[in-house]
Amino acid sequence: MASEAKRLKVDDDTSLQDFLRWCDSVDLVLSTKVRVSKEGVVADYGMLAQDDIEKGEVLFTIPRSALLHQSTTHVAALLEREKFSLESTSGWVPLLLALLYEYTTAQSKWKPYLSLWTDFKMLDHPMFWSKEERDGLLRGTGIPEAVEKDLDNIQREYKDVVLPFITKHPDMWNTSTHTLELYMQLVAFVMAYSFQEPQEEADDDDEDDDEGKAPNPPMMVPMADMLNHVSKHNANLEFMPDTLKMVCVRPIKKGEEVFNTYGQMANWQLLHMYGFTQPPSDNTDDTADIPVINLYKAATTGSSRDHSKPDGDPQLLEEMWELLRDKGPFVFGKHGCLTDMELHSVLKVLCMSRDEFSELKDNDGWEEDEDEKIISQAFSNDGLSGLKTKWKWLIHEAARLTMRGYPDVDQDRVLMEDQVLLERLSSRQRKALHVRYGQKSILEKVMELTKT
Known part of the structure; x- marks a missing residue:
């Protein structure tokens, strides 16, 4: 993604040079095969390979004393003393x-x-x-x-x-x-x-004790935060007892940018949390949500072929909604539904008869007897077209209702396909377009696969 980098002159960025000297003073060890730059990277600062790098090579090592968090700051003792407030x-x-x-x-x-x-x-x-x-x-x-x-x-x-x-x-x-x-x-x-820092893996006997454990607090990690993110990253941060290490996870050619990963992030998450996006075609982790309310609206609307109305009973649907209103949203990725078990359960309820629903309430729910792998396959892109007709119609209508919440679909497609128009957009307009278009593309695919 990054273009061939030009060498950054020492005088070009005194703040960066001060930071690199500070890194030396705190024993942060940077490999000679990489360098930090503002040129040749996708955004702001980034890291470039100065030589070919093999999988498994350590790009830099950070001692824990160089991490910035409440326990390493000058006011650490005060913060600890008054932590409950x-x-x-x-x-x-x-x-x-x-x-x-x-x-x-x-x-x-x-x-x-x-x-x-x-x-x-x-x-x-x-x-x-x-x-x-x-x-x-x-x-x-x-x-x-x-x-x-x-x-x-x-x-x-x-x-x-x-x-x-x-x-x-x-x-x-x-x-x-x-x-x-x-x-x-x-x-x-x-x-x-x-x-x-990732939570420590619990032993089987300790799993119940760890269920309510709060996540580890955030911390600032100098140098690691210089790396930009892509879904197909080539480096990963590893946490050791005394140090943190950025390790190459696949070969990097000289002149290429070194990319970390922030996890599996859809474009809406990247923009919300980090302030940037990837082009929808590059983000393999992009997703679109279908709110449960839209599945319910689809069920209440029904169709001329009465695909979805359970027994044609509005009162029954209202009772179902009371049970289902806290479910979802249902998350679809580029290869199918990522919350397949939840979607399966809701569809199952919405298509029940009065007697089946009464039995469900009498039993305070049910235990899924279907194989999770079978359900996962059924709600993948390869399996959606093979679902029951009622289920397909409900998903299709819910996706259609969700699409109505976005600005003009056709206009966004024109913008994405015309490079000249795309370059005329402001940074914010372009990032918003990436989010909208990526989500709508996923929903369009869902609609295509669930036509009845």
């Missing part, structure tokens, strides 16, 4: 308080690292877009609703947890510098660049 829904408050302090303290030991970001709004998360832009460009994608929820949570967390704490400690923080605006920007920074 910092509990919140997100679980991010201690890290964010640490970042508020370190980012605005001239003597911070993390200054060369944090100085790489002079304006977090450049991350361009949709939370920094106007409401009109979000509602207009991203209608139907689920992102506007997710962002509104984020903004409400951020404001509430700052007002109820952060502000009382920083007011209590004016020697470390102050309300004129550590504002809600800066707090929101640092939330975007954590969303885009933090890492979470």
Whole structure:
């Protein structure tokens, strides 16, 4: 994806050179086969191969002492002492308080690292877009609703947890510098660049004990956050007891960009969490959601051939909705439904007779007796056309109703297929188009495979 890189001159980016010197001072070891650059990479900073790299080679090693989180910051002892007053829904408050302090303290030991970001709004998360832009460009994608929820949570967390704490400690923080605006920007920074250490694998005997365990808190990992993401990545971060290592997972040619992965991320997730997208054709992990309400609406509408109405009983459908309203959404990827067991269960209920539904309620549900592999195959792209006629019709209609929530489908197709028109779009328009078009393409495929 990256073009052939030009060598970055030392004088071109003093912040980067300060950061690289800082890396040496904290014993962060960078392979001579890679270099960090702003040129020849897909976005902002990135990493390029200076030589051919084989699978298994270590690209860089980071000592745990160089990780930035609430336990390594200058205010670690205070944050630990008052941790119970910092509990919140997100679980991010201690890290964010640490970042508020370190980012605005001239003597911070993390200054060369944090100085790489002079304006977090450049991350361009949709939370920094106007409401009109979000509602207009991203209608139907689920992102506007997710962002509104984020903004409400951020404001509430700052007002109820952060502000009382920083007011209590004016020697470390102050309300004129550590504002809600800066707090929101640092939330975007954590969303885009933090890492979470994987949970330790539990023994079989301990599985029940680990079910309610909170996920590991996020942390900032210098150098690892320089790598850009693609779904077909060529490097992966490995967590060791004393260090973290970025390891090559498939051969990289000289001049190619080194890509990490943030996990299996659809374009709506990439834009919401990280502020960027991939072209829909490149993102093998793209998805589209069908809300359960649209499956219910399809069932209540029925058809001229009465494919879906259970016994033609509106009261029965209302009772079914009470049972199903908290289900879903049903997630479809490029190869079929990723939530096949849930979709199977809901379709099964919507097509029940009154007697079958009464038996279901009397038994407080049922245990699935079908083989999970068989269900997975049935709801794959190869299997959808072979589903029961009623089930296919319900899925088709639910997908059609979901499509109606997006801006014009044909116009988006024209934009995607015309390179000249595509290049005229602003960055935000192009990213929104990637999300919309990718989702609509998946839904169109679902509709095609479920025609009756």
